[in-house]
Amino acid sequence: MAPKTRFAPSPTGLIHIGNARTAILNYLYALKAGGTFLLRMDDTDQERSKPEFADAIERDLAWLGIKWDQLERQSDRITRYQEMADKLKAEGRLYPCYETADELDRKRKRQLARGLPPIYDRKALSLSKDEVAKFEADGRTPHWRFRLANTAGENSLEPVSTHITWDDLIRGDQTVDVGSLSDPVLIRGDGTFLYTLTSVIDDWDFGVTHIIRGDDHITNTGVQVQVFEALGAPVPAFGHHSLLTAADGKALSKRLGSLALENVREQGLEAMAVVSHAALIGTSDAIEPHKNMDGLADLFEVSKISTAPGRFSEEELKGLNAKLLHKLDYADVAERLAGFGIQDAEAFWNVVRGNLEILGDIKQWWEVVDGSIVPNISDAAFLKAAAEVLPDAPFDDTTWKTWTNAVKEATGAKGKALFHPLRLALTGQGSGPEMKQLLALIGREKALKRLQGETA
Numbered sequence: 470m471a472p473k474t475r476f477a478p479s480p481t482g483l484i485h486i487g488n489a490r491t492a493i494l495n496y497l498y499a500l501k502a503g504g505t506f507l508l509r510m511d512d513t514d515q516e517r518s519k520p521e522f523a524d525a526i527e528r529d530l531a532w533l534g535i536k537w538d539q540l541e542r543q544s545d546r547i548t549r550y551q552e553m554a555d556k557l558k559a560e561g562r563l564y565p566c567y568e569t570a571d572e573l574d575r576k577r578k579r580q581l582a583r584g585l586p587p588i589y590d591r592k593a594l595s596l597s598k599d600e601v602a603k604f605e606a607d608g609r610t611p612h613w614r615f616r617l618a619n620t621a622g623e624n625s626l627e628p629v630s631t632h633i634t635w636d637d638l639i640r641g642d643q644t645v646d647v648g649s650l651s652d653p654v655l656i657r658g659d660g661t662f663l664y665t666l667t668s669v670i671d672d673w674d675f676g677v678t679h680i681i682r683g684d685d686h687i688t689n690t691g692v693q694v695q696v697f698e699a700l701g702a703p704v705p706a707f708g709h710h711s712l713l714t715a716a717d718g719k720a721l722s723k724r725l726g727s728l729a730l731e732n733v734r735e736q737g738l739e740a741m742a743v744v745s746h747a748a749l750i751g752t753s754d755a756i757e758p759h760k761n762m763d764g765l766a767d768l769f770e771v772s773k774i775s776t777a778p779g780r781f782s783e784e785e786l787k788g789l790n791a792k793l794l795h796k797l798d799y800a801d802v803a804e805r806l807a808g809f810g811i812q813d814a815e816a817f818w819n820v821v822r823g824n825l826e827i828l829g830d831i832k833q834w835w836e837v838v839d840g841s842i843v844p845n846i847s848d849a850a851f852l853k854a855a856a857e858v859l860p861d862a863p864f865d866d867t868t869w870k871t872w873t874n875a876v877k878e879a880t881g882a883k884g885k886a887l888f889h890p891l892r893l894a895l896t897g898q899g900s901g902p903e904m905k906q907l908l909a910l911i912g913r914e915k916a917l918k919r920l921q922g923e924t925a
Contacts, residue, residue: 472504472679476530476537477668479511480523483729486781487683487713487720489533490747494710494771495681496535497748501766507675508537512544513662529730533740534762541675543667550662553670553700554655557615562699563655565611566593567604589614589651613656615665617647618695633691638681638708638771645691653692669693673702681771684709710774711751713781728781737827741765742790751779758793760801787826794825802828811835820906837896838910844919845893852894854879856920862913869905894919 474495478484484492499506508530512518523542530537543550557563566589568576577587593614596604604611617631631648655666672680687709697704714720715728733743742758748765749756752773759765799815806814809832821834836842846852858875860868877887892904895916901907908916918925 470678472499472502473507473675473677474499474504474679474681475507475509475672475675475677476535477509477511477671478526479514479517480519480526481514481517482522483731484526484529485728485730486733486743486747487728489529489730489743490713490750491682491710492530492535493533493744493747494774495679497762497766497769498679498681498771500762501769504678505538506535507539507541507677509540509671509675510542510544511664511667512542513547513664513667515544515661518544525731529734532730532734533744539675541671543671546667546671547662549674550667550670554613554662554666557655557699558613560699562616563613564594564616565601566614566654567596567601567609567611568593569609586649587651588649591616591652610658610660612654612658614652615655615692615696615699617650617652617692618699633694635690635694635704635707638679638706639710639774640684640708640776643687643690643707643709645688647691647695650688650692655696665689665693666696669696669700669702672705673697673700677705679706679708681708681710683712684776685712708771708774711776711778713750713779716780716782718780728783733786737829738786738790739793739828742786742793745793746781746786746789750781751775751777756785756789758789758796760793760797791826794828795823797822806831809835817910820902820910824902833898834901837898837901838907841924842897842919843924844895844922845897846922847890847893849922851880851882851890852920852922855891856917859913859917859920864909864912864916866905866909869908872908 476492476495478488478492496506498504508527510518510523510526512523527540554563573589576590580587593611594616631646632644633647634642634644637643653663653665655663657663671677690707690709694704712720730743734740741760741762744762745759745765746756748769752775754768754773759768799818802818803815805828806812806818811817811831814835817835817838818831821831824834825831855872855876858872858879860872860875873887873891876891877883880887888904889899892901893899895904895911896907915925
């Protein structure tokens with residue numbers, strides 16, 4: 470059966486490089502195997518979830534080249550979650566708890582002071598009807614906890630394993646001891662559902678077969694396996710990748726603005742540079758730019774992902790972006806260049822692409838060959854002599870050598886003293902593409918005016 474993966478962001482902010490990496494890994498896994506990819510908005514947090522963030526997430530993923538086969542929103546599925554919650558309540562796996570946040574905090578502190586793990590003591594399971602009635606008369610509404618299957622029953626002495634194990638796609642054999650965990654809250658006191666429940670129901674209903682996510686979810690996976698089993702749902706395969714860290718070793722934050730995809734896009738970086746970097750960082754493959762998703766998917770193997778944290782470097786990403794531009798063919802960029810007013814310019818692209826860091830840099834070189842620049846005049850007398858021996862049109866790739874030999878003979882200049890003043894005058898730049906190719910594009914008329922100090 471072809472796999473189905475998913476990416477499930479919360480639209481409470483912009484996604485950054487770290488979030489995007491999870492989306493990319495899931496997408497490549499499905500793409501390589503001929504599977505499908507689900508985008509699910511985990512938007513049950515009514516206060517923090519915003520439509521503008523959901524729109525931004527869709528826009529960012531589309532920019533990356535991720536094409537989802539299905540889009541779902543948890544806010545549309547509240548009735549379904551309530552149905553499954555009622556089932557768990559009826560079976561005794563969800564039970565009501567009336568402690569306030571302050572009361573729970575004091576209880577945890579007492580446990581820690583006694584050297585005990587701060588695990589919920591299931592006091593709510595032993596509440597009498599009178600105690601429940603008093604809480605409700607006082608206006609308390611319960612939150613609901615999922616009873617982890619770490620005992621065989623309230624009065625049973627039968628030993629039950631508390632260890633949840635699975636063969637992780639990335640990390641191999643994994644074990645979570647749910648006996649060391651508190652029964653998780655699945656429904657808040659205000660009746661809203663938490664991720665642990667809604668995610669399981671969605672993965673079941675939508676047929677998700679493989680879940681690749683950050684290793685900060687490992688413990689949560691142990692809990693969710695029990696929720697799957699309690700609902701009678703098949704358990705997907707899980708893979709937990711390490712989290713990216715920033716250059717200073719700290720975790721990437723959702724609110725680290727410089728690494729938000731929206732900001733990365735505005736910087737002019739290429740989507741496939743971001744995708745290539747995110748997919749290959751922390752793997753056994755060299756971090757090289759790929760021109761499209763299909764090529765990257767051919768290389769992708771989830772087993773290549775290291776369990777060690779990957780160190781994200783903005784400078785490395787920028788370098789990868791430049792390498793990608795340098796290998797792109799004109800057909801890859803022709804439509805975008807037309808947006809800059811640059812058309813029918815394959816020869817121009819082949820000359821200048823090796824000097825680009827971002828595609829927007831091409832505008833300055835288009836001005837050099839087809840626009841008007843102010844020449845940088847470092848030695849007027851030298852340039853006057855150079856102008857006098859400028860060859861006749863038309864120019865080609867041999868003109869530069871013919872001309873500089875003539876200038877050398879006329880002035881005695883050689884090396885940098887010969888070439889650098891000519892480059893400054895003709896391009897206004899101290900460095901750039903090979904002059905033998907640029908000169909052919911600039912042409913005799915513009916070259917002569919610039920040598921004479923005229924803006925052209």
